[in-house]
Amino acid sequence: MHGMIQLRRHALSVFLLIFFAFCFAMIGSNPYRAFAAGGECKIILSIDRSGSISDSQWQQMGVQVQNLLKTGVTGVPNLYIAMWTFSHGDPADDYNTPHGTDYIQAGTIPGNLTLPGQQNSIINTIFFGTNSTSSPIFGPTHPPYLVRDGGTDYQQAFGYSSDPNNGGAATVNPAVRSIVNGSPDGFVLITDGAPNYPGGVDGNSGLDNNNAALSAGRAARGSAAYTAIPAYGAYVTEPNTPAPDLTGLNYTILKNPTDSVGPVNFGNIEGFVRDKIADACATVPPATYSLTPSVNPSFGQGGGVITDGSQPQFDYTVNNDGDTTNTDWQIYDMQIDPGVPIPVPQCFNSSCDLNTANVCAYLSSITCTPSQDDNNATPNSGTNRQVVKPSITLYTNRTATVKDLSSLKPGTRVCRGLRISNPTQTGIPPYRLSIYCFVYAKAPLLQIHGGDVRVGRPFQGDATSYQSSGIYTSGYTLRGTDKPNGLTFGSWVEYGALAPGPIVNLASLAGYRGGAEPPVDGCGASSSKSTNYLTFANYDTASSECGHFSDSIGNIPNVITPALSLDGLQPISIDSSFDLNSSSARAVYQYGSIGNPKPDSLTINYSSIPQKGTYVIYAPENTIEIVGDIKYTPLIPPNSKYQAYELKEIPQLFIIAKNIKIKSGVTHIDAWLVAKGSGDSDGVINTCSDIKANDPKACEKQLTVNGPIMARELQPWRTTVYTGSCKLEGNYLTSGGCVGSTTNPVDKPGEIFNLPGSSILWAINQTDLSRAQTTYTIELPPYY
Secondary structure, eight states, X not given: OOOOOOOOOOOOOOOOOOOOOOOOBOOOOOSSOOOBGGGBEEEEEEEEOSTTOOHHHHHHHHHHHHHHHHHOBTTBTTEEEEEEEEOBOOTTSSTTSOOEEEEEEOSOOTTOSSHHHHHHHHHHHHHHSOOOOSOOOOSTTOOOOOOOOSBOOHHHHTTEEOOGGGTOOOEEOGGGHHHXXXXXXXXXEEESSOOOOSOOSSSOTTSTTOHHHHHHHHHHHTSTTTXXXXXXXXXXXXXXXXXXXXXXXXXXXXOSTTOEEEEEEGGGHHHHHHHHHHHHTTOOOOOOOBEEEEEEEOTTOTTSEEOSOOOOEEEEEEEESSSOEEEEEEEEEEEXXXXXXXXXXXXXXXXXXXXXXXXXXXXXXXXXXXOOEETTTEESEEEEEEEOSSEEEEEEEEEOOOSOGGGSOTTOEEEEEEEEEOOBSSOOSSEEEEEEEEEEOOBOOEEEESSOEEOSOOBTTOOOOOTTOOEEOOOEEOOSSSTTTTOEEXXXXXXXXXXXXXXXXXXSTTTTTXXXXXXXXXXXXXXXXXXXXXXXXXXXXXXXXXXXXXXOOOOBOOOHHHHHHGGGOOEEEOOSEEOOOTTOOSSEEEOSBTTBOOSSOEEEOSEEEOSSSEEEEEEEEEEEEEOSOEEEOOOOTTTSOOOOOOGGGSOEEEEEEEEEEEOTTXXXXXXXXXXXXXXXXXXXXXXXXXXXXXXXXXXXXXXXEESOEEESEEEOOOOBOOOSOOSSSSOEETTTEEBSSSSOBTTOOSEEEEOOHHHHHHHHTSSSOOSOOOOXXXXXXXXX
C-alpha cells in the first residue's frame, strides 16, 4: 500500500511585476522672432463655406481642424487659434456675417478641465452653427451641418465686407473685428474655388477670377491688419482631380516673401495647416525623440520573487527612439505592503496625470523616499544626462539594501523607481516613471517519504472525472557559483509520481534531494530527466510536460467502512472539542452522522495515542480542525518494558471528515488523514488553515504526517525560508545536502508526508494473520 494524495491545482500567486511610467516635456525656443504679446502665437483659420462645398468635404474639413485644435502643433507651446467662415450670397441672408469664434488655446493643458469643452464649442460653432460644448459628431449621425451657399468672396475671407457696386469702402466686418484686431501672427485661407464675388463691374460676376473679386480680395490682404504677417492659401481639391488654377489665389495671397499657396487634397488639410502654423510662429522644430525609463532586475533575479533572504539588485536604463537629447533623472526607494495597490498600473503617457517631479507625492499611498545614495557610492539623481539612440545605462547591479528582511510580511514588495524629465519634444507628458518590484516570499516545499503520490484518483463510488488533475509545485535556484549556490531545490516524492494531467516541478525518485544540477527546465529535456525518472508517463510529447499518465491509476480504496467496524469498535458520541489520551477506549468517536451534521467544526486538541489498538475519529458531515500535535510515544526501556502484541494491534488512529484543517502551530501528526466530501469544495486537507498574510512567521513550522493521506484535494501551505550564506565553509555535506546552519538546511521542506512501515504491517494483518513472515527481501531505493 502506498501513500495516497489527491492533489488539485492550487496556485498561490506570490509575485507581481509592476511597471509604472510618467511623462515630462521639453519646450522648443524661437531663435528668429518673438511671439505675439505674452509669448503666444495667434493664428486665424478662414474657412470657405460657399455653395460648392459638399457635406463630405465639410466633414473632412471639420475632422481635420478638430484634430489640429485638440493636439496643437509640435514646437508651438502657446498656440491660439481663431476661426471664421466666409461666403457671399443673397444679401437678404446672413452670409455677410461670417460665423466666427475668438482665440482659444490649442493642444492639451494638464489640469485645465474647461479647455476641451471650449475647443468643442468652437468646432460646433464653425461646422454646425451651435455653441454646444459637447463633443462634435461627424459622420452619418451628425447633427445638421452649417448651411453652405453663396459665392466665394476673398474679401470676406480676410474679414472685410463692401459693395463695390455702390462704391463703398472695405471695412472690417463687425462679427470678426476682435479677431482681426487681435494681433494675429499668421493667416491661413482654406478654399475650394477662385473668387467670384463681388462682380458686376465688368459684367462677369458669375465667373471665377473676375477683376472686381480679385481687386477686393487683394485690397483686404493689403490692409493694415495683415500687412506684416504671413498669409497662406490652401486650395483644396477632390482626390484625382486636375490641378487647379491658382491665379486668383496667388494674386490675393502672395504679397510678402513668407507667403505661400498650394493645392491640397482634402485628406491633407491638417498637415498643410500644421506646417504653415509652424512657419508663421517662426519656431524651429525641435529634435524628435521619446525617452522611456526602464528598471529591471540584475544578476539573474528575474521572476520578481526573492525567497532566500538576499538583497534585491537593479539595473537602470533610459531608452531613446529618436534624436540625442538630455534628461534629468531621480531614483526612488519604495516599499509596498501586501494588498496595497500601486496608484496606476502604467504611467507612460499624459493620462497618468503625473505633472509633478515629486514622485513620492504622486505615490502617496505607499512608502516612498528619494534615494540619495546607492551602495554608499553614487548619488541617485542627475541633471542634463545625454541620451543617445538607442539607450544609455545609468547604473547596473545596484543593490537596494533592505533592513531586517526577516521582519517583512510575506508578499511585501520592495521596489525601485526611475523618473526622467524631458521624455518627449512635445511637452506632453511632463515626466515618465518606471518601477520594478521584488516580492519577498516563502518557498512551499514538501517531501513524500515511503511511497508514491497519485493524483486524479477518485474515491470508490465517485463518478467525478479527474482527467485534468495535476501536481503543481515550484522550485528555486540559489544564486552564485560555490555549491550549493547554483543548485535547484524543490519538492519531491521518494518513489513514483502519477497524474492524468501535468506534473510541474515535482521530482520523483527524490530527484531534488540535496539540490539538483541545473538546468532543470521541464520534463523531456535531457538535463531534467534525472529529477523525473519515476514520473509516469515521464514525458508527454504533445505538451512537453511531465505526467499525463494515460492508463487508469485506480481508485482511492474504501478504508472508511472497514475502519468503522474493526475489532467490533463501538461508536461514542463526542462534543465539539476532543483529545485522545492513554486512557481512551478503542472506539469510533463520532461527531454527527451522514445526513445529520453538527452545527460547528470538531476541534482535536493535543492527543497522545494509546500504546495499542485502533481508534477512529469520525465526522462525515463536518470539518475537523487539528489544533495540537497528535503523537504515538512508544514505551522504551529502561523506564518501561516493551509490550508484546499482535501486529494488527499496532496502534493506529484514523481521522475521517468532510474536510480536515491543520493549524499552523501543529508540527506532528501520527494518523491516517481521510477527507471524503461530496461537494466541489469538500474533501480538502489544508495544512495551514490559520495563514495570515501580514504575519512574517506565517506557516513556517515544519509539519510531519506519519500515515496515509487520502483526499480529493491537498493544500500544502507550509513554507520555509532560507536565510543563511550556505557555501563551502564546513556546512556543505556532499552526502547529506546543504545546510546554512545546523538547524536551517536550504532543502528543508515545509511538509513531510511519510508512509511508515508500521501502517503497512497493520493493514495487511487485519485478517487472520498474527505475524509477519519474511521469505525473501528486495533492496528498494534508499528510505530517507
